[in-house]
Amino acid sequence: MLQRLLSLLGLSLALAVLAPAAGAQTVSQIRLMLHPYVAAPGELPADALAMLQSLAGVPLTFSGTTRTGGLEFTLAQPISAADANALLRRLRDDRGVLWAETIRQNVLLRSATTGPTVLGNKLMVRLAGDPAPDWTTILPRWADLTGVPLTVERQIGNVWVLSLPGVTSESNLALMAEQLQTDSAVQYADAATRVHALLVPNDPDYPQQWALSDPFGGVNASAAWDLQTGSSMVTVAVLDTGSTQHPDLAGRQLPGYDFVSDPAMANDGNGRDPDPSDPGDGTSNNECGDGIPGEPSTFHGTFVSGIIAANSNNGIGVSGLDWNAKLLPVRVLGRCGGTFDDILDGLLWATGVPVAGVPPNPNPARVVNMSLGGPTQCPQSMQDAINTALAQGAVIVVAAGNDSVDADSFAPASCSGVITVGAGTRQGDRASYSNFGTRVDLSAPGGEGGDLILSTGNASSGPGNPIYEFAAGTSAAAPHVTAAASLMIARNANLTSGRIQDILTGTTRSFAAGTGCGIGPLCGSGLLDISLALQSTLPGGGAAPPGTMPVIEYYRPDLDHYFISADPNEINFVDVSLHSIYQRTGELFFAWTDPVQAPLTAQPVCRFFAGGLINSHYFTADKNECAFILNNYAATWKIESFAAFYVLLPDVNGTCAAGTLPVYKFFDNRQDANQRHTIDLSVRRAMINRAWVPQGVGPNHVAFCTPI
Numbered sequence: 067m068l069q070r071l072l073s074l075l076g077l078s079l080a081l082a083v084l085a086p087a088a089g090a091q092t093v094s095q096i097r098l099m100l101h102p103y104v105a106a107p108g109e110l111p112a113d114a115l116a117m118l119q120s121l122a123g124v125p126l127t128f129s130g131t132t133r134t135g136g137l138e139f140t141l142a143q144p145i146s147a148a149d150a151n152a153l154l155r156r157l158r159d160d161r162g163v164l165w166a167e168t169i170r171q172n173v174l175l176r177s178a179t180t181g182p183t184v185l186g187n188k189l190m191v192r193l194a195g196d197p198a199p200d201w202t203t204i205l206p207r208w209a210d211l212t213g214v215p216l217t218v219e220r221q222i223g224n225v226w227v228l229s230l231p232g233v234t235s236e237s238n239l240a241l242m243a244e245q246l247q248t249d250s251a252v253q254y255a256d257a258a259t260r261v262h263a264l265l266v267p268n269d270p271d272y273p274q275q276w277a278l279s280d281p282f283g284g285v286n287a288s289a290a291w292d293l294q295t296g297s298s299m300v301t302v303a304v305l306d307t308g309s310t311q312h313p314d315l316a317g318r319q320l321p322g323y324d325f326v327s328d329p330a331m332a333n334d335g336n337g338r339d340p341d342p343s344d345p346g347d348g349t350s351n352n353e354c355g356d357g358i359p360g361e362p363s364t365f366h367g368t369f370v371s372g373i374i375a376a377n378s379n380n381g382i383g384v385s386g387l388d389w390n391a392k393l394l395p396v397r398v399l400g401r402c403g404g405t406f407d408d409i410l411d412g413l414l415w416a417t418g419v420p421v422a423g424v425p426p427n428p429n430p431a432r433v434v435n436m437s438l439g440g441p442t443q444c445p446q447s448m449q450d451a452i453n454t455a456l457a458q459g460a461v462i463v464v465a466a467g468n469d470s471v472d473a474d475s476f477a478p479a480s481c482s483g484v485i486t487v488g489a490g491t492r493q494g495d496r497a498s499y500s501n502f503g504t505r506v507d508l509s510a511p512g513g514e515g516g517d518l519i520l521s522t523g524n525a526s527s528g529p530g531n532p533i534y535e536f537a538a539g540t541s542a543a544a545p546h547v548t549a550a551a552s553l554m555i556a557r558n559a560n561l562t563s564g565r566i567q568d569i570l571t572g573t574t575r576s577f578a579a580g581t582g583c584g585i586g587p588l589c590g591s592g593l594l595d596i597s598l599a600l601q602s603t604l605p606g607g608g609a610a611p612p613g614t615m616p617v618i619e620y621y622r623p624d625l626d627h628y629f630i631s632a633d634p635n636e637i638n639f640v641d642v643s644l645h646s647i648y649q650r651t652g653e654l655f656f657a658w659t660d661p662v663q664a665p666l667t668a669q670p671v672c673r674f675f676a677g678g679l680i681n682s683h684y685f686t687a688d689k690n691e692c693a694f695i696l697n698n699y700a701a702t703w704k705i706e707s708f709a710a711f712y713v714l715l716p717d718v719n720g721t722c723a724a725g726t727l728p729v730y731k732f733f734d735n736r737q738d739a740n741q742r743h744t745i746d747l748s749v750r751r752a753m754i755n756r757a758w759v760p761q762g763v764g765p766n767h768v769a770f771c772t773p774i
């Protein structure tokens with residue numbers, strides 16, 4: 067540890083010498099992911115390149131595609147790190163770009179991790195083109211390539227998990243993955259390695275939550291709460307050791323799921339099951355590998371959950387940052403940590419993607435917290451899963467890691483498209499254990515020494531013993547950023563992951579002069595300031611384009627009905643007089659209400675109402691359908707408006723014109739005939755999982771198109 071710290075100081079000093087010459091670090095290559103993904107490997111359509119160049123504002127030369135679909139570009143000439151950040155921001159802010167990052171020329175701050183040899187016995191492989199595999203020919207060929215017989219364990223989305231007959235070192239597994247990638251049938255192959263919770267346990271010290279309010283190292287929570295205390299419509303997934311019963315988390319946890327597939331690691335007597343309760347992860351000496359000492363149970367997931375969403379203003383315990391969001395416990399860590407294959411499944415399920423053998427998730431998360439990691443560069447299968455999760459509209463926040471090494475050698479911290487969080491001290495500097503480097507997006511309170519982070523916990527003696535405890539780590543830092551994201555989404559549900567990352571990193575407080583973090587690109591853009599981030603988050607509807615109004619969505623729980631309105635008087639009436647019946651979901655889209663300012667081809671949306679047992683509204687932008695209802699069902703469905711608002715229609719494939727967003731429509735398929743309209747991909751996934759019927763044009767069932 068001391069050696070690592072010294073080498074870091076040496077590098078910091080070297081950077082200090084370089085730093086005064088501004089632009090010592092330049093960028094000449096970038097990598098990004100399109101959304102939706104349109105290009106075949108090695109190719110880029112001319113219109114996509116033109117769109118990207120127009121966003122970037124500089125010429126881009128396409129140089130290749132990564133095995134997981136990332137597009138790489140060379141800039142005409144190197145630009146400064148500041149200019150590169152501005153360029154990435156312009157790209158990320160566009161909904162057509164899932165993520166964007168610079169490609170590093172060299173790793174200045176890499177230092178090797180040393181420690182006990184970690185063992186594993188699994189590989190994760192995706193086949194090129196995702197064919198139905200003929201294992202009788204593939205497996206013998208791969209046995210020749212790797213020198214080891216492999217068996218197929220299961221499938222995760224497009225990824226196959228293969229088992230070796232016995233355990234081997236992680237470096238051997240990585241070598242086998244490289245050997246498999248020489249087979250042209252293989253898109254990519256990864257070693258399935260272990261990851262660990264990233265908390266540094268410690269004893270109680272000062273009973274105060276400095277992280278919320280300290281002017282140097284805190285997150286400015288009380289000013290943030292004046293703007294936003296969160297929404298129960300926002301789901302936050304905690305991929306961790308599972309959940310415990312804790313009075314300060316009462317009423318906040320959704321059912322969740324247990325993804326730990328190895329019963330020995332799971333410690334609950336079985337593999338995967340619908341109960342994510344944390345039975346404890348305590349181990350005995352050498353259980354997790356030769357030379358690895360035993361540890362008492364951590365109940366790490368309970369600690370992380372409390373930072374995000376412990377009940378606040380309830381007279382007991384601690385204050386969580388988000389007072390209303392729902393927590394989705396997704397259990398992926400057990401004794402000796404977790405494996406990437408379980409985490410990958412857990413991540414996909416958390417964001418609403420179907421996972422074989424697991425019931426659909428009715429509450430897809432908008433934000434995912436992963437306070438876990440392992441010493442490896444981002445596995446390609448993990449990157450693939452992250453791309454899929456981001457495409458559902460999720461924000462993924464990960465801990466940078468606690469090994470005091472470059473976070474680029476740590477995963478998922480080194481994956482593209484995630485928000486990587488380093489740990490700061492109360493004084494606003496880097497905690498000595500925190501990983502660092504250009505992969506770190508920002509820093510948040512992680513604690514050190516006598517200034518640890520206080521949260522909900524459970525005594526190591528076993529479940530059912532709720533306590534409050536102090537601990538430190540990047541595990542504690544990440545959930546502060548996760549909660550910031552959930553508060554931002556409560557303020558404006560339309561934010562994309564890229565936009566949230568830009569606001570969070572664009573509103574950080576600077577590191578103090580003279581601190582290690584202030585010297586170079588070690589700790590991200592600065593220190594998390596949730597109040598500033600919320601001030602920079604326009605409330606939903608705060609930026610309506612000319613001639614449009616926000617169409618506000620409401621939910622009526624007793625009927626399981628949704629309702630939308632673009633009429634400010636009606637919205638005010640519902641908000642003021644009907645708020646005990648209809649609650650805002652936080653979702654909205656914009657629509658033209660002034661036909662003069664709408665495009666010439668804009669169509670009016672008819673609005674009907676049926677009373678009695680139906681007690682629901684019906685909206686359609688299809689004038690034939692509007693006329694059909696008027697002519698045939700006028701007794702049941704009363705016309706309330708021939709132009710509730712105006713929209714554009716998609717083409718026959720369901721594609722919306724440039725400058726507009728698709729609105730997806732769902733029907734509850736019940737006699738009470740309710741509809742839901744959304745532009746939010748995570749909501750779209752949720753309604754599919756709840757078996758509502760999509761209604762609209764083309765493969766994605768687009769009902770109409772609305773202005774951005």
Ligand SMILES: [Ca+2]
Binds near residue numbers: 324326332334337338
């Ligand atoms: Ca289990």
Ligand SMILES: [Ca+2]
Binds near residue numbers: 339342
């Ligand atoms: Ca269980």
Ligand SMILES: [Ca+2]
Binds near residue numbers: 382
């Ligand atoms: Ca409390």
